[in-house]
Amino acid sequence: MISVPLSVLxxxxxxxxxxxxxxxxxxxxxxxxxxxxxxxxxxxxxHHSTHIAASAAPAVLVGQIAATTSAIxxxxxxxxxxxxxxxxxxxxxxxxxxxxxxxxxxxxGGGAGTTDERVTRALRQxxxxxxxxxxxxxxxxxxYLAQDDSGDDVFLLPRYETRPALWLLASTTTGAxxxxxxxxxxxxxxxxxxxxxxxxxACYREGFRPSRWSDRPYVMLAVQxxxxxxxxxxxxxxxxxxxxxxxxxxxRAKSLLSPEAAAVRWAKEADPGASAETRTRVxxxxxxxxxxxxxxxxxxxxxxxxxxxxxxxxxDRTRSYExxxxxxxx
Numbered sequence: 001m002i003s004v005p006l007s008v009l010x011x012x013x014x015x016x017x018x019x020x021x022x023x024x025x026x027x028x029x030x031x032x033x034x035x036x037x038x039x040x041x042x043x044x045x046x047h048h049s050t051h052i053a054a055s056a057a058p059a060v061l062v063g064q065i066a067a068t069t070s071a072i073x074x075x076x077x078x079x080x081x082x083x084x085x086x087x088x089x090x091x092x093x094x095x096x097x098x099x100x101x102x103x104x105x106x107x108x109g110g111g112a113g114t115t116d117e118r119v120t121r122a123l124r125q126x127x128x129x130x131x132x133x134x135x136x137x138x139x140x141x142x143x144y145l146a147q148d149d150s151g152d153d154v155f156l157l158p159r160y161e162t163r164p165a166l167w168l169l170a171s172t173t174t175g176a177x178x179x180x181x182x183x184x185x186x187x188x189x190x191x192x193x194x195x196x197x198x199x200x201x202a203c204y205r206e207g208f209r210p211s212r213w214s215d216r217p218y219v220m221l222a223v224q225x226x227x228x229x230x231x232x233x234x235x236x237x238x239x240x241x242x243x244x245x246x247x248x249x250x251x252r253a254k255s256l257l258s259p260e261a262a263a264v265r266w267a268k269e270a271d272p273g274a275s276a277e278t279r280t281r282v283x284x285x286x287x288x289x290x291x292x293x294x295x296x297x298x299x300x301x302x303x304x305x306x307x308x309x310x311x312x313x314x315x316d317r318t319r320s321y322e323x324x325x326x327x328x329x330x
Contacts, residue, residue, distance in 0.1 A: 002328035007041035009308040012055035016255040020054035035072040037325040043077030059092040066100040075105025090144035097164040109169035110134040176204040183211025185218040221302040225282040227323040241310030286327035
């Protein structure tokens with residue numbers, strides 16, 4: 001049993017041999033399905049100019065998912081704030097929240113959503129001096145969403161009655177400290193940098209200042225997990241995601257392979273170091289996965305778990321989330 005709520009982070013992976021449109025359709029359908037399993041949130045990502053993921057405009061995808069579901073909270077995990085004007089982001093998500101009151105999360109991060117410097121320059125045409133205004137932009141976004149009538153001439157129009165919930169994404173102590181300073185709930189990317197979790201979460205909790213967003217530290221731990229009815233099947237379903245991460249780290253642009261194609265490639269290309277990296281991930285039968293996830297909750301004092309899974313087939317991805325939810329409630 002897992003004692004905290006479960007949520008979903010979907011990367012909108014593009015399957016080899018399929019289109020980005022199909023990937024987007026799969027993400028929307030997955031949200032509908034996981035809502036029925038009792039997941040609290042469904043977040044989407046921001047990636048640019050890549051064959052790997054189709055979610056380049058999270059606000060648009062959030063709106064589509066919210067319109068086709070009824071209760072689950074929908075949000076971004078996250079909007080890469082360096083790519084956008086804070087006021088524009090505030091207006092987009094305030095509009096989404098006005099259309100779907102109380103169901104919209106705005107998770108923001110400081111990454112680029114791309115490893116291509118040409119794309120970064122195209123997205124950030126205003127940033128010509130090499131500076132990183134991320135912290136300043138987060139403060140500005142916080143102010144716009146506050147709608148506190150402080151006398152600033154720049155404010156959201158129209159005056160929305162509610163506002164989206166603001167979250168900060170982090171994988172290091174730098175982001176954790178900023179979340180603590182602003183009193184924001186923290187979504188920590190354990191699936192990206194698990195080695196940073198203990199120190200970062202300690203920094204967050206020690207430095208937390210209560211705010212309009214939260215009166216106490218709140219940690220949602222993002223973890224990659226793959227679950228199936230047998231351990232053998234879970235390992236096979238996880239392999240495409242393992243190879244995809246290896247490609248990302250090597251700067252290769254690849255689509256998500258089927259388990260069969262991944263097995264062939266793994267047999268030809270795998271090196272001993274690759275398997276060590278996968279040990280930080282969670283995969284196996286429901287009993288194994290739920291036990292591992294419960295251990296992470298206890299280890300890090302998480303208030304919520306967000307599960308991400310790069311499984312090739314939508315039905316297999318759905319089944320993984322179904323098994324985890326059922327096992328967590330047992």
